[in-house]
Amino acid sequence: xxxxxxxxxxxxxxxxxxxxxxxxxxxxxxxxxxxxxxxxxxxxxxxxxxxxxxxxxxxxxxxxxxxxxxxxxxxxxxxxxxxxxxxxxxxxxxxxxxxxxxxxxxxxxxxxxxxxxxxxxxxxxxxxxxxxxxxxxxxxxxxxxxxxxxxxxxxxxxx
Ligand code: MG
Numbered sequence: 001x002x003x004x005x006x007x008x009x010x011x012x013x014x015x016x017x018x019x020x021x022x023x024x025x026x027x028x029x030x031x032x033x034x035x036x037x038x039x040x041x042x043x044x045x046x047x048x049x050x051x052x053x054x055x056x057x058x059x060x061x062x063x064x065x066x067x068x069x070x071x072x073x074x075x076x077x078x079x080x081x082x083x084x085x086x087x088x089x090x091x092x093x094x095x096x097x098x099x100x101x102x103x104x105x106x107x108x109x110x111x112x113x114x115x116x117x118x119x120x121x122x123x124x125x126x127x128x129x130x131x132x133x134x135x136x137x138x139x140x141x142x143x144x145x146x147x148x149x150x151x152x153x154x155x156x157x158x159x
Contacts (some may be wrong), residue, residue, distance in 0.1 A: 005092070005157040007054025011045040012142070012150040023101065023108070023149070024115030024132060025077040025122070030106045034149060037066035041076035043101055043132070046153040047119070048076075048083045051094070054157045055087045080122050092157040094123040099153035101134040102143045108134035 019033025024043040034040030048060040057063075063086075064071045064079050071079070084094070097119065101108060112132050120127040137144040 003159050004095075005054040005056075007050040007052070007155045007157070009046040009049030009051075009053060009153040009155075010151070011042045011049065012148055013040045013042045013045075014148040015146070016040075021106070022076070023111070025080075025118040026111055026114050028106055028108070028111050038064070038071055038074040038079065039076050042149050043099060043115070043151045043153070044076040044080050044119075046151040047097060047099060047155065048080055050097070050099075050153040050155040051080075051083050051087055051157070054155055055090060055092055057086065077118070077122055080119075084123060087157065088124070091159040093159060094125045094129070095156040095158045096125075096129040096131075097123060097153060097155045098131040099133070099151060101132070102137050102150040102152075103134065104136050104139065104144060104146045 013034035013036050015032040016035035021028045021030040021033045022039045022041045045060055052059055115132050116127050116130045120130045142148055143150050
């Protein structure tokens with residue numbers, strides 16, 4: 001009997017000066033980073049929430065509270081690795097991940113392959129089980145105005 005779950009995650013962060021822009025575990029050259037208690041990796045936060053949601057394990061804020069100094073400027077790939085460790089210990093395997101970044105700039109195309117490679121390493125699955133897309137919001141809303149970046153993620157788990 002195969003058990004199969006689907007999870008969905010969303011996150012957004014505001015641009016801020018004097019911080020590296022980290023998306024999907026990759027540093028993307030850009031004059032602005034993302035404001036956050038951690039490194040602000042909006043994509044990885046959405047992925048963490050999708051995985052935790054699929055496994056019925058609440059959300060990223062429950063596991064890594066922003067009131068906890070341990071996670072100050074935390075490398076979000078460490079948080080994702082921890083999430084994967086927790087769901088793996090419960091017998092789940094990442095079946096696939098499909099995520100979308102919503103931003104006007106910077107252009108993500110040159111970085112997508114590296115992000116997929118990085119995510120598939122952390123998720124312990126083949127790169128063809130990981131999809132990362134980026135699109136603009138046609139200049140509408142906060143992402144359209146270039147105030148920040150949003151990300152969505154859908155994940156399926158099997159055991
Ligand atoms: Mg976040």
